[in-house]
Amino acid sequence: MAVLTPLPDLAAYRRRAARHLPRMVMDYVEGAAGEERGLDRNRAAFARTLFVPRRLTDVSRREAGVTLWGRDYPLPLAIAPMGLTGVLRPEGDLMLARAAGQAGIPFCLSTASTSSIEEVARAGDGEKWFQLYVLHRDQARLFVRRALAAGYTTLILTVDVPVNGRRLRDRRSGFKVPFRLTPRIALDAALHPAWTMAQLRHGLPQLASFASAEAADASTQAALLNRQMDAGFDWAALAELRALWPHRLVLKGLTSAPELARAEAAGCDAVILSNHGARQLEDVAAPFDTLRSVQGRTALPLLLDSGIRSGEDVVKALAAGARMCLLGRAALYGLGARGEAGVREVIAMIAAEIDTTLALLGCPKARDLGPEHIQTEAPPATDRPDGLSTQPQRIRA
């Protein structure tokens, strides 16, 4: 097979994905809650943060690796759990898992996956994490047993989805499982024949981990998932889940400092600071801002997602105290653009950006990044007596 030249940047993967995918699917990927202010807030948190380079440091050899729970990883990255990836490419979960495994980074499978827990366990030999939504006890127990039996090493409990966020793009486009073929969706599909042919050849995506003899079609599976979501899940329910799962348990979706202490007391092994890529509550803190505000205040390893689009973002997150970053939409742009190869290319691109940033920052080892490597850009000065300055000039540490 011909080897394609990688595209120049993530924006190019995003554009390529937008060309391949029907508008409705791209909107599912890109969309956020409400007016989508949260997307800008997540990005602005990174943009406000500047590097503080250390010049004349030997950066001839660089290491992007990090250690988490005593294990060394070659990159400070994992793939975030994302539901319905088979809507982008048939077997999207398998592609993401294999690409992650090749790069030596963990892949986290969503509860709402389109390949089953067991199928993904067999995809490549990379480390697999399993993401659980807050589900009723019996269903949670069932999934936990399956994930254990299949060899998943880490359970990620997503705690920011007691109910679904207000996703206006999905409401407007009619995106939901199972797909209903409205005239608009049919036209959308007709305008993207390569996508449509692939979906028809493979069969439309199902919620594979919910599939059974009684739930053989996507609509029964979706109804089952909805019925099993437990908006009553609380810290007491977390204690029960903790007792069920013998390996690492991680909470995903915290954005406030006091909850970190509760997570630690509840026996969690890490927290993913995340606002679900702004898909749940629109006006909630950007996780990167939370990370900066809690630095040094918890012994729990902190992982981060929401708004990571480059290696520079990853380096800033590590400097602010994150142990690892999860790629969400960034990985899906690769998947949508070029399938498994696209995911591999996006991971390699972000790895190369991390490497360049470590060199330019004068910090050859990702492990040595710390708060001294970043500072906050001051807001533009508007109070100068000459009235000239609207540029960000004053810097506070």
Ligand SMILES: Cc1cc2nc3c(=O)[nH]c(=O)nc-3n(C[C@H](O)[C@H](O)[C@H](O)COP(=O)(O)O)c2cc1C
């Ligand atoms: C299309 C899509 C589907 C997602 N599905 C899930 C999911 O099933 N479970 C989950 O915990 N998070 C889910 N997320 C949230 C991601 O795990 C992650 O928190 C988010 O994408 C990070 O933000 P970013 O995409 O801006 O980097 C989803 C995100 C996207 C974009």
